Amino acid sequence: MLTFVWAEDENGVIGKNGSLPWNLPNDMKFFKEITMTGNVLMGRKTFESIPNPPLKNRKNVVLTRNKDLVIDNVLVLHSKEEVLEYIAETDKPIHIIGGADIFELFKSEVDMLYKTLIHDKFDGDTMMAEINYDDFEIIEKRMGIVDEHNIHAHTFLIYKRK
Ligand SMILES: NC(=O)c1ccc[n+]([C@@H]2O[C@H](COP(=O)([O-])OP(=O)(O)OC[C@H]3O[C@@H](n4cnc5c(N)ncnc54)[C@H](OP(=O)(O)O)[C@@H]3O)[C@@H](O)[C@H]2O)c1
Numbered sequence: 742m743l744t745f746v747w748a749e750d751e752n753g754v755i756g757k758n759g760s761l762p763w764n765l766p767n768d769m770k771f772f773k774e775i776t777m778t779g780n781v782l783m784g785r786k787t788f789e790s791i792p793n794p795p796l797k798n799r800k801n802v803v804l805t806r807n808k809d810l811v812i813d814n815v816l817v818l819h820s821k822e823e824v825l826e827y828i829a830e831t832d833k834p835i836h837i838i839g840g841a842d843i844f845e846l847f848k849s850e851v852d853m854l855y856k857t858l859i860h861d862k863f864d865g866d867t868m869m870a871e872i873n874y875d876d877f878e879i880i881e882k883r884m885g886i887v888d889e890h891n892i893h894a895h896t897f898l899i900y901k902r903k
Contacts, residue, residue: 742834743850746775748857748895749869756840756867760790767891768857772838775855779834782824784843785810802827802835804843821846845870854900857885861893878903 748768749755756762780800788794788803795801795815802816804824810817818824824847828835837843837851848870854877877900885895 742779742852743828743847744775744779744834744836744853744855745844745847745851746772746836746838746855747844747869748772748859750859750861750863750865752862753869754863754865754867755869756790757863757865759786762863762865763859763861763893765857765859765885765891765893765895767885768859768895771855771857771885771897776836776838779836780831781836781838782843783838784840787839787843788812788815790840800833804846825850841867841870848872852902854898856898856900857895858898859893859895874900876902 747755748761748765750762754762776796776799780802781796782802782804785803785805785807788801800816801814802818803812804818806819808819818827837847854872879898880901881897881899883897885891885897887894
C-alpha cells in the first residue's frame with residue numbers, strides 16, 4: 742500500500758527554504774504514529790531537511806538521480822520504475838513523505854492520504870502537488886488541539902482512494 746503523509750497550509754504551501762514553514766509538534770506526533778507503521782520514501786531534498794537523519798525505526802528510502810549517492814542505512818533508488826518494483830516486493834505500507842516532486846510523481850498510484858490541513862497562511866517556496874480529491878473519500882477527520890506549543894489551528898484528514 743502506498744500513502745502520502747504531509748501537512749499543508751490554506752494555500753497548499755508545504756515548504757520554505759528547505760524546511761517546514763511552521764512549528765507544530767502535534768503534527769510531528771501524528772506523522773510519527775502513521776509512518777512508524779511502515780517504510781518512508783522521500784526525495785533527496787526532503788531527506789536533507791531532516792535534522793538527524795535517517796528517521797529512526799523505519800526503513801528510509803531516498804529518491805535521487807545521482808547514481809553516486811550512498812547514505813548509511815538508507816536505500817537509495819533512482820527512478821519511479823525502481824520505486825514501483827520496490828513497492829511490489831514490500832509487505833509493509835510505503836509512506837511517501839515528500840516533497841512536492843515525489844508527491845507529483847506518485848499521485849496517480851497513491852492509495853491513502855494522511856493530510857494535516859493548517860488553517861493559516863505562510864510564506865513558502867514549495868507547494869503540494871494537485872490531488873484530484875474526487876478520486877478519494879474522507880474516512881477520518883479530526884481537529885487538532887491548539888495550545889501554547891501548537892498555536893496554529895489544524896485538522897487531520899485521512900482519505901482512501903474510492
Ligand atoms: N509540509 C510537508 O509535509 C512537507 C513534506 C516534505 C517536504 N516538505 C518540504 O518540501 C521541501 C522539499 O521538497 P522538494 O519538492 O523541493 O524536494 P523533494 O521532492 O524532497 O526532492 C527533490 C529531489 O528528488 C529527486 N527526484 C525527483 N524526481 C525524481 C525522479 N523522477 N527520479 C529520481 N529522483 C528524483 C531529485 O534529487 P537529486 O537532485 O538528488 O537528483 C530532486 O532534486 C522542503 O522545504 C521540505 O521541508 C514539506
